[in-house]
């Protein structure tokens with residue numbers, strides 16, 4: 202998938218301070234795609250060089266100016282993997298709003314938990330995990346942001 206060139210000045214790539222004083226990636230906020238299939242969840246093993254490298258999270262990143270959370274989450278997933286996001290139906294979303302900055306988790310459902318190949322340099326691999334093990338000692342080491350959000354999105 203080739204993205205159309207962005208109009209000048211509309212990229213959301215950059216840092217933003219929220220009302221709580223944190224520094225976050227994404228001038229216009231950020232979004233991520235949480236893909237579920239039955240009792241499985243698709244996670245991205247993040248490249249070692251990246252922020253919190255080596256941990257597992259969901260594909261996502263900065264929203265561009267006037268870009269919906271859904272569009273941003275699907276675009277980021279398509280940039281980071283070979284996942285075909287077109288057929289994935291949104292079933293829920295969770296907004297973590299810090300004031301002046303927010304992270305939207307877009308929850309979608311896949312019919313089948315098919316293998317997903319990586320694309321670009323931000324991932325080591327994609328793998329399906331049983332939802333029940335995430336956040337437990339039997340599960341993978343989660344990215345801190347996703348670990349914080351997971352209890353909120355697990356049951357929606």
Ligand SMILES: [Zn+2]
Nearest residue numbers: 219221223299
């Ligand atoms: Zn914040």
